[in-house]
Amino acid sequence: MANPPKPWKAEYAKSSRSSCKTCKTPIDKEKFRLGKMVQASQFDGFMPMWNHAGCILKKANQIKSLDDVEGIELLRWDDRQMIRKYVESGGPSKNTAKDVASAVAECGIEVSQTSRATCKRCSQKIMKGEVRISSKPDGQGAKGLAWHHANCFLEMSPSTLIEKLSGWDGLSSSDQETVCALIKKSPSAAEIGTKVKGIKDDEQSTSKGGKRKKDGTGDQKSKIVKTEGDVSVRKAASQKNANNMEAENQKTSDLERKLEAQSKEIWALKDDLKKACDNSRVARDA
Structure with missing residues (x-):
């Protein structure tokens, strides 16, 4: 019996032959996919059951730890972060679901041949000659295409690899340069806020029984000085x-x-x- 591998395997599809076990549609070549490792029935070993990464990350209770994913260090940075956010949040969050929907969408880029289409983000007309980007979520037909101005689409999905979009090679060099100029670098990592709770210095002095107050003020002053010193030490620490x-x-x-x-x-x-x-x-x- 072969030693069990890590529960999950991550990679970019080497061909277009595999199909997603979740949505039952083909996984295109070079698309980000996640395979759940299962015991093979026809040989002694394990085999991956491939899924679109987005289909897996839409579900809860799938990947428990980054250490459970083989090949995660070989992924693009944005794809690594997608898995890390999923693990840290314990499942799909609203933001993660939005990112996944963008990642799963089939996108294309072209120069608009007419002025009929309307941008789904800004609701303005996409004029003839402008570069536009289409998105087609899984399961929708050709009539389900959503068109966007290039800058509107990149604002919604700044991590999009435009060079991978269908039709990119068909653009002229000037159009490619124009689109590349629209790309804005997103922050590399979320800033980690540091919240430090202040120390409560309320000293509660409850008298138990009937103790007499001392008449001397020296003892009171020394207690105050000592208390202030303790507070200062704690604050410094x-x-x-x-x-x-x-x-x-x-x-x-x-x-x-x-x-x-x-x-x-x-x-x-x-x-x-x-x-x-x-x-x-x-x-x-x-």
Whole structure:
């Protein structure tokens, strides 16, 4: 019996042959997919039951920990963050569901040939000659296409990889440059807020029994000085802890930014290399 692997496997589809076990539709090549590892019935080992990543992340109680996902370190940064947010929130949240819907949608980009379409975000006409982006959620036919101005779509889904959209290669160089200029970098990681509770210094002095007050004021003053000293020490310790927490959070944030930049640089190189190979293949076949 083979040793059981991690419960989940994450990757980008190597072909378009697999179908999603959730929605029963094909998983296109290079689309982000998640496979649940199950015992194979025809051989001694395990095999993945593939699903669109979005179909899995719409459900609750699926991925319990990042350590349960094989290949997560090889994913694009935005896809890693999608899984991490799912795990940290314990399931799909409203924001996660919105991101997933955007990720699952079949999108295309083109230059508008007419001025009839209306942008679904701003409700303004998309004029002839403008670059527009379409989205088609799973299960809808061609009549279900939703058109957007390029800038409106990128505002809704800033992490979209426009180079992967259907029709991107058909745009002119000037149109591609115009769209690329619209992309705004989203924050690398959510800022971690540090809330430090203040120390309550209410000293409750309840007298048990009938104790007599001392007439001397020296003892009272010494008690006040001692109490103030204790409060100062506690406040100093609390401030030190707060500073330490803030420093740790800053280090974490800096590390997240560096990891994100590194991941995006690596994937940019991969995308450029793949594009160069595709162009070389086309030139050779021509």
